[in-house]
Amino acid sequence: MTTVSAPGKVYLFGEHAVVYGEPAVPCAIEKRATVTAEPREDDHVRVEAADLSLDGFVVEYAGATTDRPDVDVPQPLLDAAMGYIDAAVQEAREAADAPEAGFDITVESEIPLGAGLGSSAAVVVAGIDAATRALGEPLDRRELADRAYQAEFEVQDGQASRADTFCSTMGGAVRVAGDDCTELTTPTLPFVVGFDGGAGDTGKLVADVRALRDRYEFAADTVEAIGDIVATGEELLREADPDAEPSDDLVSELGDLMNINHGLLSALGVSSRSLDTMVWAAREAGAEGAKLTGAGGGGCIVALDRTEETQTSLKYTPGCEDSFRAELATEGVRVEEGEAER
Ligand SMILES: Nc1ncnc2c1ncn2[C@@H]1O[C@H](COP(=O)(O)OP(=O)(O)OP(=O)(O)O)[C@@H](O)[C@H]1O
Ligand SMILES: C[C@@](O)(CCO)CC(=O)[O-]
Numbered sequence: 001m002t003t004v005s006a007p008g009k010v011y012l013f014g015e016h017a018v019v020y021g022e023p024a025v026p027c028a029i030e031k032r033a034t035v036t037a038e039p040r041e042d043d044h045v046r047v048e049a050a051d052l053s054l055d056g057f058v059v060e061y062a063g064a065t066t067d068r069p070d071v072d073v074p075q076p077l078l079d080a081a082m083g084y085i086d087a088a089v090q091e092a093r094e095a096a097d098a099p100e101a102g103f104d105i106t107v108e109s110e111i112p113l114g115a116g117l118g119s120s121a122a123v124v125v126a127g128i129d130a131a132t133r134a135l136g137e138p139l140d141r142r143e144l145a146d147r148a149y150q151a152e153f154e155v156q157d158g159q160a161s162r163a164d165t166f167c168s169t170m171g172g173a174v175r176v177a178g179d180d181c182t183e184l185t186t187p188t189l190p191f192v193v194g195f196d197g198g199a200g201d202t203g204k205l206v207a208d209v210r211a212l213r214d215r216y217e218f219a220a221d222t223v224e225a226i227g228d229i230v231a232t233g234e235e236l237l238r239e240a241d242p243d244a245e246p247s248d249d250l251v252s253e254l255g256d257l258m259n260i261n262h263g264l265l266s267a268l269g270v271s272s273r274s275l276d277t278m279v280w281a282a283r284e285a286g287a288e289g290a291k292l293t294g295a296g297g298g299g300c301i302v303a304l305d306r307t308e309e310t311q312t313s314l315k316y317t318p319g320c321e322d323s324f325r326a327e328l329a330t331e332g333v334r335v336e337e338g339e340a341e342r
């Protein structure tokens with residue numbers, strides 16, 4: 001039996017634009033998805049996804065993923081339980097050259113689903129790592145990140161970048177532009193997250209932005225402008241001392257860039273009333289900057305604030321269901337139980 005965890009993430013900036021080759025800087029946060037994989041005698045996959053309904057549920061199905069299991073849960077939930085995990089299992093089988101391998105899989109996650117904190121990437125990264133390890137074929141981190149990206153790409157019908165999966169695998173702050181993925185050093189930034197309790201559909205939101213971008217040149221320019229924001233922010237991070245507290249100037253400038261980034265994402269149609277409300281609540285409480293994070297449509301915002309003000313204000317903001325400080329997860333994918341060698 002092997003248990004592996006992988007972190008979720010917030011975007012300091014660059015989501016959506018990263019899908020078209022612009023750079024993005026996601027940062028891993030200490031909210032993890034944990035996947036346990038135990039090889040089976042047969043080629044079945046049994047998935048226990050405890051977080052997908054109030055009581056969780058269990059599905060078991062034969063090796064061919066086209067066979068739908070006969071269980072009494074709504075189809076969307078079933079698809080949700082199976083989609084990413086299925087893709088992770090397929091990648092693991094392929095990587096280990098074991099097409100018939102069966103598994104008992106358990107998923108537990110602290111990351112809200114579809115909320116912009118990269119739950120899908122964390123589940124896929126932890127899933128592939130747990131399953132390949134369970135087969136005695138651990139992958140190095142670059143290959144793991146690559147396979148996790150392929151899995152997301154497939155499930156999201158081609159609407160995915162390498163950003164979420166690379167960040168979840170490596171931990172810390174990373175820079176992703178097309179196929180170019182690098183780790184960044186960054187001082188510890190004072191992230192605060194607000195969550196509206198809702199979710200967005202990443203595949204659909206990305207497709208909507210793509211349609212706008214294809215239709216209007218100024219929408220394509222907006223995507224490029226997001227890339228310019230990232231390039232400016234990246235430079236600030238590179239100049240900062242990663243071991244020192246971030247200076248007031250740095251936090252303030254990063255905050256300004258986040259504010260502009262949010263405005264442009266909003267222009268591209270991926271914000272929502274509740275995300276905008278939380279962004280304004282954070283700014284009015286004194287946050288240095290605030291923006292939606294991830295695909296948008298609903299879910300989470302991320303703000304920069306060293307004080308407790310933003311978190312307190314979000315707590316009393318109608319439409320905000322939860323707010324918390326998000327610590328940078330310096331460690332990416334991590335073996336919790338089982339052989340840790342890579
Ligand atoms: N704990 C979990 N158990 C099983 N599947 C999960 C779990 N968490 C996430 N998933 C899968 O990931 C899907 C959500 O992925 P999606 O990309 O839409 O959102 P996200 O990754 O949370 O946010 P974003 O991509 O915007 O950062 C869920 O519908 C489900 O299929
Ligand atoms: C919207 C998007 O840029 C981020 C989702 O967390 C999609 C992706 O990069 O795969």
Ligand SMILES: [Mg+2]
Pocket residue numbers: 118119120121164202
């Ligand atoms: Mg996702």
